[in-house]
Amino acid sequence: MWMFGQSVINGLLMGGVYALAAVGLTLIFGVMKIVNFAQAEFLMLGMYATCLLVDVFHSEPYAMIVPVAAIMFIVGYIIYLLIVRPLVNKEGVNRFVLLTLGLQSFLQGLVQVVFGTDYRTVKSATKGSSLFLGEYSFAVPRLIAMGVVLILFAILAVIIKKSEMGRALRATSENSKIAAMMGINPAAHFALAFGLGAALTGIAGLLLTPMYYTYATIGDLFGTMTFVVVVIGGMGSIKGALIGGLLIGLIEALTSSYIAMDLGTAGIFVVFVIVLLLRPQGLFGGGAREV
């Protein structure tokens, strides 16, 4: 029973981070209808940004949420302008697939060239500390991550639902042509979505720094996971990303504890394929989505 309870706790806490990493992807997909295969590299860039800022300011990584988000927003925005924008309104979904695959290799290689292959860590008072509730332990960095994730999801939900910007984003997401007729500039909102998506995934990176080493290829560890979360939750659905993330964390933790430690990811992908076949639009995805 203890093992089950502890697995559920670990899984849900990890799932929160997956959810945040994935919400950037789902946001970009929702608005632009493209899958960004380089999304996990935004996570990696967020981790590096955190490491550098912490080195400079000697502060807790968590104090750097706003600057990291700002940096990542700018990074996402510039990447959009440079390479994604020229392809908007052109035929072929696969061009985006190939383009973002190229971007993924490029960013990964670039970071390796600039920062080397050393593993970096940040100093944090929370590292390695745990809280205990009865016989169950809660790792503090994971608890903080979960808290931040829930707050960010709440803020995001309010922005998307209530603000003028959110309405425009939703309109563009539903039908960018008609949105354009209503005086919304789709290209501007594509850029906004790309920047926001990069920023959110960047924050997920920041939250990971006290738990994981920072290195150039860490994106590979989370990359496919974020696709799975988004497909299971429903492409473009923000609620779906949260629930999908938690579900994936849970499945991974349970497979690792009960079947085999190193088959955790395989368990997820099996569930992924099942969802893809039975409900390709995901748990919370809209009805008929042509992708």
Added chain:
Amino acid sequence: MTKKNNAIIRKNIIILVIFLAVFSLLPLVMTQNYLTSMMVQCFLFAAMGVAWNLIGGYADRVSIGHSAFLAVGAYTSYIMYLDFGISPLIGMFVGMIIAGVLAYLIGSLCLGLRGTFFTLSTIAFAEIFKNILLHFREVTNGSYGLILTYSGDDPVNLQFGTKTPIYYISLVLLAAIVLFNIFFEKSKTGYCLKAIGEDEDAIRSLGFNTRNVKLRTFIISAMLTSLIGTIYGFYLAYIMPTSIASTPVSIKIIVVAVIGGAGLLWGPVLGAFIIIPLTELVNATLGSISGANTMIYGLVLILIILFRPKGVLSLFIEGGWVNKKIKSLRKIKTEV
């Protein structure tokens, strides 16, 4: 139509014969082991590109899971050779059968999915497969991989002291796969595939069973990739999940095909002869800087997609940039 087809087939076969002749004679003048090794990589990646091109180029269904089929071929023949002493010449056919069955299962599950969803599902399967390789340590030796120890020349088991035999083996393999594709491209299935790549709904409305066509092609593509995997594995003499079953390997195959020209017969061949020497050049000049290679791959892919989405070869074919230049030059000549 058939006359034109025959002319194209004949032209392609002539190109293939010239290609074979040139590269058969090349080892006479090129004696450096290093260059021979690079050519082997060119041939093998060109072959992988051609195999990937069937489903990823003609039908425009991008698979990022082909590393799994490559690994099936390599691991099957390694395990059969190391554990049971069975020659890889037999192992490669067993590998092809396994890859075919696997492709049938994956294909019949996922080929109905549209566009990006199919791509995502291929990643998922490749990841599952890599995890399986890592998990069943007793058979695959987990993340340490499997090693061939060289103990003298042994042609039946593809063990050679020099690189020259493997050079000819991979050249012939490439030529055979290209030859197959010359005819495949002009078959009914080939035309149907191109139509699927353009507009699947339209061709389906004409009464074609597109799912069957895609499935058949996916199986062929997987089996060919597995066959190449055996040769590639024995060329490397050392395989592990991260070197042969990982996403970067799939991406390398895609880069080869796309740079040359996805959906064009000679595209992947040209692509391999561009990207592999470029890689070696980067290794030679910036070898000490890790990541430079990955970065260049990414950059080249981005630039190609932005400026030449049909690949370098599209410059040379009918209506391409080079063709137009030649035509305009001829025009000037006649006017003069």
